[in-house]
Amino acid sequence: DADVTQTPRNRITKTGKRIMLECSQTKGHDRMYWYRQDPGLGLRLIYYSFDVKDINKGEISDGYSVSRQAQAKFSLSLESAIPNQTALYFCATSVAGREFTGELFFGEGSRLTVL
């Protein structure tokens, strides 16, 4: 079983719909992240969380919200999806340790298409 699991893996939706992408991890890591990947732009950080009560905005948080339901669960919501949110979304985790920004462990991604 994967250590970082994302659901759904693929989703097609329409403009204006509310979408939730879920992430769960069995690594026991405190830190969790949501990234977005667009062709030619690499990965951009949407939100990150260092524990259940700690949520922080990343580079591109507008139009997104997150919820850290438990240490192991971190969900990303698009309240009203728009076509330019079509992208590949990744959840990642890391351990709190010596590094400010340590090694990230990624899920397999959720491909979202907004029509």
Place this chain on the structure above:
Amino acid sequence: SQQGEEDPQALSIQEGENATMNCSYKTSINNLQWYRQNSGRGLVHLILIRSNEREKHSGRLRVTLDTSKKSSSLLITASRAADTASYFCATGLRGSYKLIFGSGTRLLVRP
């Protein structure tokens, strides 16, 4: 523009050859990391080099870091077809918990 920029954007080599990818960045960092992504899959961490380190090895991978030039390179020696993937550098910004990714180098290793 992004903090990390990889060069070249795409690289095609023959199996057995060495592959070199470069990354340049703009601001002070705590560390620099390299990741690999097979098509449509999640990223996999390859190596982390701290700002006070100059070179690091892991198997067939060699990473260098030159903080005076704000650049890093990833060398894959004796490449294999299975090394075909996209490679990303990611910079851990000094004083920040954010890890910022570049746009990647697409490597094709021809059998």
